[in-house]
Amino acid sequence: MARPILFNAFDMNCVVHQSPGLWRHPRDRADRYSDLSYWTDLARILERGKFDALFMADVLGTYDVYGGNTDHALREGAQIPLNDPMLTVSAMAAVTEHLGFGVTCTLSYEPPFTFARRMSTLDHLTKGRVGWNIVTGYLDSAARGVSGAASQPKHDTRYQIAEEYMDLVYKLWEGSWEDDAVLRDRESGIFTDPAKVHRIRHEGEFFKLDAIHLSEPSPQRTPVLFQAGTSGKGRDFAARHAECVFMAAPSKTVARGYVADIRKRAADYGRDPYSIKIFNLTTAIVGATPEAAREKHADYRRYVSIPGALTLLSGWTGIDFSAYDLDEPVRYIRNEAVHSAVESFTTADPSRVWTVREVAEWIGIGGFGPLLVGSAAEVADELESWVQETDLDGFNLAYAVTPETFVDIADLLVPELQRRGRYKTEYPQGTLREKLFPGQGPRLSDKHPAAQSRKTVLKAAE
Template structure:
C-alpha cells in the first residue's frame, strides 16, 4: 500500500458525542469539555501521535425527534449541552505546531460575509492549519429556534450551499490579489487599493457587495471538509470537498460510496485522489485481544439505549420511539440524513435489522464500525478496509475520553508506523500541504480557483458576479 493512512480524531464540544451514556464511565473525562485543559491536553496528545488533525463536529438545535420532544437527549446528554467549536481552535493551536483543525459550521444559519472573516482569522492564527466542514444542518429544532418553520428540503439546502460557497470563494480567493499587501513603511503604504476588489455578488440567496475584510491568510480558503453521503451530498462533495467524511457500516457500502465520490470528482473535472475520503471508525484497544475484549465489555455496561435512540431519530428524522425494540427496521425516506437509513438498509441485504440491534450498534461510536482487539488485530482490519475499499483513512470517534485516544497514540500508531502505513513525522507547511503534498492554495482545477480573477470572471459571466 503506497498511500499513508490518514487519521483524524473525531470530537465535539459536548459531553457524549458518538457514544451515548459513556460519560458515566468512571474514567471518562468528557464532562470536562467546558475546561480549556481538556482541549489543550487532547491537542498535545494527538500531536504526539502524529494524527493529521482533530475534526470538531457541531449541531445547531437538539435531538427532539424521539417521542416528539428533546427530553431523552437532555436527560442522557446526547450532544446537549453543546458549546461553540470555534473558540477551541486557537488555544489548541497555541500548544501544537502541526495538528490540523477541522471546524464544523452550518451555512444554513451563518451569513457568508462575517463567516469568511472568522475563517481567515483562524487560518492566520493557526498559520494555515484550519479546515472547514461545510454542513447544511439536519435538525428542524435549530431552524425553529432561528425563526424558521423548518429546514428547507434536503436537496434545496445543497442548492443554497452552492451559492454560499461561491460567495466564500469570491471573498477568500478573489477580493485581495496576491501582492495587495505591501507594508511599505517609507511610503506609508500598507495595502495597494488597486489590488483589493469588491465582490459585488448578486445571487438568489445572497447580495454581498463589499471587499473581504481580511488580508489573505496562508491557505486563503481553508481545507474544505464535507460529510454529506446522500446522492446530492456526494455530488456536492465531488465538486467542492477536499476531505469527505462518511459513516459506512460495512466494507461493501464503503467501497461503493468511495467509488461513487471519486467518479463524481472525475465528472466535475477534478483529480479523484485530490479528495481524501475518511470513514467514521471507533477502536477499542488493549495489549492483547483478550484485554481489548474485556475493555469493550466494560464500556458496554454504560451505553444508553435511550440516548442511542435519540441520536438515531435525530440523524434519520424518524421517531424510533414508535417502534418496539424487536421491530425490524424498514427503509424510509426522510428529510434528514438519508444516507443513515440507506446504509443500514443496504449494508447486508440478507440481514433484518431490529431497532434494538441498531441502537446497540450506535451505542459505541455512532454509525461507523467498531474494531476491538490488540494493536496488531486492529491494524490488520484498518489495512484491510483501506486496501479493499480505496478509502484514504479514518475519522476516529472515542468511546471513553481521553482513554480511547491515549490507546490510539500509544498502541495503534506505533504498530501502523512499524508497518510503514502511517507517517513517522509531519510534513512541513499548512494543513493542505501536509495532506496533499502540494501548495497551500486550492489546486487550479478546484472550482474555487475560478474566482481568483473577479474582473475576468465578471466579463465572462456578468450574471453570476454582478455588474
C-alpha cells in the same frame, strides 16, 4: 507502494458525542468539555500520535425527534449542552505545531460575509492549519432556533443554497485581495494598496453582497474543505467541492459503494479522483493484548445507554424510534434529515436487515461506523483490510472513553502502523493542505471550482 493511512480524531464540544452513556465511565473526562484544559490536553495527545487533524462536529439544534421533545436528549446529555467548537481552536493551535483542525459550520445559518472572516482569522491564527466541514444542517430545531422558521429548507434545496454559498465565499477568500495587496511599507505609510483589493458584488437567488473581504489573505486563503454528506446530492456536492469527505459506513460493502461513486463523480467533473481524501467513521478499542482489549470493551458496554442511542438515531434520521418496537426492522423512510443515515442501515446493503435494537447497540459505542476491538496488531490488520477493500484514505476515529481511546491509539496503534510503513513517522511541513496533499502548495488546486472564482473576480476588476 501503499498509500499512508490518515487519522482524524472525532470529537464535539459537548458531553455525549457518539457514545451515549459512556460519560458515566469513571475514566471518562467528556464532562470537562467546557474546561479549556480538556481541549489543550487532547490536542497534545493527538499531536503525539501524529493525527492529521481534530475533526470537530457541531449542530445548531437539539435532538427532539425521539418522543417529540428534548427531555431524553437533556437527560442523556445527547449533544446538549453544546458549546461553539470554533472558540477552542486557537488555544489548541497555541500548544501544537502540526495538528490540523476541521471545524463543522452549518452554512444554512451562517451569513457568508462574517463566516468568511471568521475562517480567515482562524487560518491566520493557526498558521494555515484549519479546515471547514461543510454541512447544510438536518435538524428542524435549528431552523426554529436560528431563523424562527417552522422547519429547515428541503434536503435538495439546502444543496442548491450550498452551491451559491460556496461560489460567494470562494470570491471572498480567493478574489477579493490580490497576493501582493498588503505592503506593510513603513516608509511610505501605506499598509494596503487599494488598487489590489476588489469589491465582490453578488446578487443571486439566495444571497446578495456588495463588499470587500475584511481579512487579508491567510496562509491557505480557502480552508481545507471537508464535507460530511453521502446522500446522492451530498456525493455530487463533494465531487465538485470537497478535498476531504467524511462518511459513516457501518460495513465494507456500504463504504465500497460510497467511495467508488464519489471518485467516479469527481472524475466526471474533471478532477483527479484521488484529489479527494475519504475518511470513514470508526471506533477502535485497543489493548496491550487481545484479552485486555476485549475486557475493556466489555467494561465499556456496561455503560451504553440504549435510550441515548435512540435519541441520537432519531435526530440523525428524522424518524421517531420511540414509536418502534426494539425488535422491529429498520425501514427506509425518505425525509428531510440525513438521507445517508438511514440508507446505511437499509437500502445501501440489501443483504442485511437491521432491527431497531441492533442499530441502537451498534451506535452505542462510537456511532454509525464500525467498532474494532483488539490488540494493536489486530486493529491494524482490520484498518489495512478496510483501506484495501474499500479504497478509503483514512479514518475519523471516534472515542468510547475520552481521552483514553485517543491515548491508546497514539501509544499502541500508531507505533504498530508505523512499523508496517502505513503511517507517517514525522509530520510534513507546511499548512494542513500541504500536509494532506504533498506538493500541492497551500492554496486550492487550479482545477478546483474556487480557481474559477479567482479568475472571474480579477478579470472583472481589470
